[in-house]
Amino acid sequence: MGMMNASVLSGVRSLARVEQVEIPEIGAEDALIKVVASGICRSDWHLWNGDWAWFDQKLFPTLGHEIGGIVEAVGANVKNIKPGMRVTIPFNLACGSCPYCRKGRQNLCDNQMVPHSLPGSGGWAEYMRAPNADMNCIPLPEGVDEMAAAALGCRFMTAWRAVQSQGAVRGGETVAIFGCGGVGQAAVEIASVLGARVIAVDVDDRKLAKMKELGADAVVNSGGMSGEEAAQKVKAITDGNCGVDLAVDALGIRNTMIGALMSLRKGGRLSQVGLTSQAEQGKVSLPTDLIVVNEWEIRGSLGNPQSGYHDLLAMVARGKLNPTRLVSEEVKLSDVSRVLDDMDNFRTNGYVIITDFT
Incomplete structure (x- = not known):
């Protein structure tokens, strides 16, 4: 599949180093996403800081779960997601078949995972694997670009559910x-x-x-x-x-x-x-x-279920909500460690988004 740049952590509070790693292989149900924009979120900071071990959350080498990108390829069994589609990937990856998924509450999926918990699925990289693509790739409507998708990818969509739904x-x-x-x-x-x-x-x-x-x-x-x-x-x-x-x-x-x-x-x-x-x-x-x-x-209130994106994206597309208004800084992949250090003392103000993966 070739090689790509990724931000790689070696442990809690370690430096995030840009390394060449293999582009992830995808299975029959998956999609390969070319990442255009990827947020550096407070949740990433918590994991890097060693938090949340009290409910079995672990640090993985490549983090990143606020993703806007373009579908590069899909597995043989993927039906609805096509190469060239612009998509966002919810941080609450869902199986689509458990009782909660069937009720439209995919954020409570019995088999829930987050993107960076699977090999090749962290968003701080040039490409990421989206498992169960028909469920976990959310197509972006006209008027919502990849930067907006990254900006709404965790914090904004979480706030939407917390205020509008829950x-x-x-x-x-x-x-x-x-x-x-x-x-x-x-x-x-x-x-x-x-x-x-x-x-x-x-x-x-x-x-x-x-x-x-x-x-x-x-x-x-x-x-x-x-x-x-x-x-x-x-x-x-x-x-x-x-x-x-x-x-x-x-x-x-x-x-x-x-x-x-x-x-x-x-x-x-x-x-x-x-x-x-x-x-x-x-x-x-x-x-x-x-x-x-x-x-x-x-x-x-946890994230936003896949079934809850339609109204949110529609309001963004109509200009009623503007997630990119909260973007304070666009950075390179090599800036991740500096941003994590800034978060130690709440020195970031707004959303910091990776847009340069060189």
Whole structure:
């Protein structure tokens, strides 16, 4: 098949080195994708940092799961995906046959995998293998290019489900977004476009200024505050100090989860998107009695099922949503280590996308 460039890690927090590796072979159900754009995501940073071992997530040599590309070749049994198609690849690869897949909830697939967990399927490379291509290659409509596909490939599509589906936002509701990283920024834009009044919460004034550009009606700098204190600041902005209808925790630390939960009005909904890191290691203590007496709902939200892309892509194609607006930097494959180091101290602002694979 020949050789290609790929960013290769040797272990936790190792340097990402550009190496020549073999172009992956594909099976009868697979497609070979020429990668045009590939994001460097906070989830990649978590894996590189050694996080998530508490639920069996492992570091693999070539990461990358925010992918926009062109189908180069397909296996003999692939029916609907053709060479030359422009596609994105969901990070929740699905089998298509388990009970969850049959119900259209492919993000909960019993046999779920992420692209970089399979040989040749990481997106930080010139080519990647897309398994079960008819299920896991999502064709891009006119008006959605490969850069937009990479930009929506994880953080944006995750925010879409958290706000629109799991969050069930309705026009006129008030929504608080805690944590204005990649998912949080997308959530602000999406909630605003869907007609909500949006309050953005973060510790970085630079990010909060950007949230106003993306549609936030109000912002709260929660620097130095506990989650409970941040919640009171948010509630003070709401009508009658009653709280928000929907809160989204887009970061996954104790302060943002508690702040989001306690900013809710009675009967409010928390859409929990952020996954924890070393400090919490998967566990945050919750105010159980308040959850009961206020009838708060907590809804987990993971990625976006393959069946959930149509409406999202349609809104991007019509210009209602613009994932590329969140792209702050285009980089080379050789820049991966520098970007991961920047993420250590939250020095990235927006989406960093690999577009040069030389």
